[in-house]
Amino acid sequence: MAITMDSQLLALLQLTDSNFPSGAFSHSYGLETYIQDGAVFNKETFFEWMRTYLERQLAYTDGLACRFAIDFFLKVELERIWELDQKLYAMNLPEETRLANRRIGDRLIQMGKDIFPVPFLETYRMKIRKGEAYGHPAIVFASICDYLSIDRHQTILTFLYSTVGTLVQNGVRGIPLGQTAGQQILLELHPHLIQTVKQIEEMAPDDFGAAAPGIEIAQMRHERLCVRLFMS
């Protein structure tokens, strides 16, 4: 099947569209704790938080996982995909975040399977059903992009963009900020997204999972917030 550049682009746009029902809009990944603590309250503080989240949390965890998954799919090393899935689950210490990734991963598998005939997704679903795997958005995303023959660089960039894009939208609702401020933040994050892909490409496998302590603590503390707009 010949897939042209245009149809690849359209597929990526659809996958990262905020209307794509991944369920990510219900999760703040610790941001809500910062909002309630008063640490994130305007455009500047939110941009700062987003940058740390992208460069010092997402890059070392899901971002690097996405790079690993792309490689494993290319080399058809399925065993290593299952190892990665296990590791992603075991390294996510905050329970809510662990469950959030699992839930979003599950939704992505379901949706992905219904719109793209990616054989891996059915295998993944069965494996999860049998309790032998957990499900993670980075793996699902990489498998769909692998199926669509999208290159590695674009896959990682798009994955980061979709995660960051949803979080900015959630911040706009939670802080709250105006839609324009949200779009400006997203635009200001562009060079950092590009830089982060480069950073991920250069990381040693040993760097995997080195999460930002402050964000991890905030994700744990989220469980005990009294009023919550988000599930994590």
Add this chain to the structure above:
Amino acid sequence: MKTKTGYLKLVSMQKRGKTILKDSYAEGAFKITRPVYLTESGEAYFYVMNPGGGYLDGDSYQLELILEERAEVFVTTQSSTKIYKTRACPASQEMVIDLAAGSVFEYLPDPVIAYQHARFKQRTLIRMEPDASLIIADIFTPGWAPDGRFFPYDWLQSKMEVYMDGRLVLFDHVKLEPDRGINSMGFMEGYSHFGTMAVIHEQLDRDFLEELVQWMEPLPDVRIGVSLLSVPGFSLRMLANSTQAIENVLFGCHEVIRKKLFQKEPVFLRKY
């Protein structure tokens, strides 16, 4: 393979309600005391000593602990672990721990103090049976200058993997770099000290954790995060500006865990 700066192996077993040393081997700059018994419950206490004073460029230490069925071992250090300038080749420490059925392992070392230009890598591998118990903690602090200011170290990395029945159940990875100003929110949040604890015990549930949270929430000068693991247990992370603030939390948690989960008396570690 390169020779280790210090190597230590310890095999312990349970005999008539008391944990005894079955076998031990030490090499280089790593020593361990004979087991001492600080409580009536029969668990053996060991103090690891590093007569070398501190870790220098390229130093590598390895510790291997084997707990046979129902053995109960508590390991701590005699004093803090000091990491000096290690820019040329990071210092490293590796621990491999095997916990057989019904065994209990507690590890509460003194802090790791990292001085200027220090680079330190710590790896811990734990293999445990589902009914074994684990308490493991760590404190990472910056070293200070004679005028009391903290020296920024380069980085400290700690990686721990816990396998239960051959399945990875906990992968705990931190790599600390002192705040580089602009990105302090989300990373060290402006704090200088970091503490961590992981506890795995068959009977640990949400109610127990909530009770523990009730106890530690009012504690001052610390920012604590705690959450249940995917196996019965929890992970705790905290930021503070002094070793004492962190030790208050860790020792307090330890006491509650001993009392409520292990039904054991509290223990006072006599070191000095």
